[in-house]
Amino acid sequence: MASSLTRAGMVWALLSLLSAAASCVGFFMPYWLLGSQMDKPVSFGTFRRCSYPVRDEESQATVMLEQCGRYATFQGIPSLEWRICTVTTGTGCGLLLLVALTALAGCCISDLISRTIGRVAGGVQFVGGLLIGSGCALYPLGWDSEEVRQTCDNSSDQFHLGSCKMGWAYYCTGAGAASATLLCTWLACFAGKRQKHYPY
Numbered sequence: 001m002a003s004s005l006t007r008a009g010m011v012w013a014l015l016s017l018l019s020a021a022a023s024c025v026g027f028f029m030p031y032w033l034l035g036s037q038m039d040k041p042v043s044f045g046t047f048r049r050c051s052y053p054v055r056d057e058e059s060q061a062t063v064m065l066e067q068c069g070r071y072a073t074f075q076g077i078p079s080l081e082w083r084i085c086t087v088t089t090g091t092g093c094g095l096l097l098l099v100a101l102t103a104l105a106g107c108c109i110s111d112l113i114s115r116t117i118g119r120v121a122g123g124v125q126f127v128g129g130l131l132i133g134s135g136c137a138l139y140p141l142g143w144d145s146e147e148v149r150q151t152c153d154n155s156s157d158q159f160h161l162g163s164c165k166m167g168w169a170y171y172c173t174g175a176g177a178a179s180a181t182l183l184c185t186w187l188a189c190f191a192g193k194r195q196k197h198y199p200y
Contacts, residue, residue, distance in 0.1 A: 004112040005103075009191030012118075013103035016125065016184050020096035023132055023176030026169040027093050030068055032139065035151035035164035040064040042151045043167060046086040046139065047077055049147075079142035085135040089173065092131030096180050099125050103191070113192040122188025129181030136174045 005013060026032075030048035034041070042064075043050045050068040055061075077083045099121045106113035113121070140159045142148065148156050148164070155162030 003108065004106045004110050004114070004193055005191055006193055008187055009103075009113065009118065009193075010107065012184060012187035012191040013100075013107055015179060015187065016096070016100040016103045019125075019129075019176045019180040019184055020093070020100040021176070022172050023089075023096055023180070024093045026171075026173030026176060027089050027132075029169040029172075031167035031169040032173075033143075033148065033151075033161075033164055033170070034167045035148075037151045038062075038064045040066060043068075044078075044148065044151075045169060046082050046089060046135070047071060053150075078145035078147040081138050081141035082145075085138045085142070088131045088138070089135030092128040092133075092135065092177065095124050095128030095131070096176070099128070099184075106191070115189075115192045118188045118190070118192035121191070122185040125180045125188060126185040129177040129185070132173060132177035133181065136170065136177065139170070 003010075027046070028048075030045035030050050031043045032046065033044040036042055037051070037053065040051050042052070048068060048070045051064050051066050052069075053062050054065045056063045071077050074083060074086075077086060102121060103113070142158075143152075143156045143161060144158050149162075152162035152164040156164060
């Protein structure tokens with residue numbers, strides 16, 4: 001099988017896939033913020049949550065339902081900042097995934113990725129990484145929402161977690177974005193083979 005990628009391009013394709021996978025998995029998992037409520041572990045993502053209080057009709061008491069799920073509506077996300085974070089991070093993950101799949105296709109298809117296409121793909125990765133990074137930076141602005149305060153002993157505020165702590169998914173998303181913005185963008189400049197010019 002012919003490839004349209006140089007050796008640097010092969011490394012770029014692999015790193016692009018790993019960066020996109022790290023960001024996408026981290027974005028989807030609801031383990032960005034970890035705390036506890038009613039002696040049960042609670043975790044938040046940008047649009048998902050694990051363990052939440054519900055009213056038990058039989059005992060007429062509030063109990064913690066220990067399962068993970070997304071918010072029923074977009075407006076149900078606890079804060080405006082988290083809604084913006086969801087959109088920007090999701091868009092960035094989509095861009096990284098698109099470039100990663102294109103790079104993988106370039107490993108098997110000749111003349112798919114030229115020097116110019118590689119540089120454009122690197123630019124798309126840079127934008128995707130910046131969007132995810134912006135989402136990660138916006139996330140702490142939502143720590144003053146009522147749901148987070150209930151989980152963090154009412155002591156959380158913007159950029160102050162109280163009794164909660166950051167989860168692995170937040171770092172995974174940020175690491176994927178950082179590697180896409182820095183390493184992948186640079187490698188993309190050397191990913192495509194120079195096109196051959198045939199005499200007429």
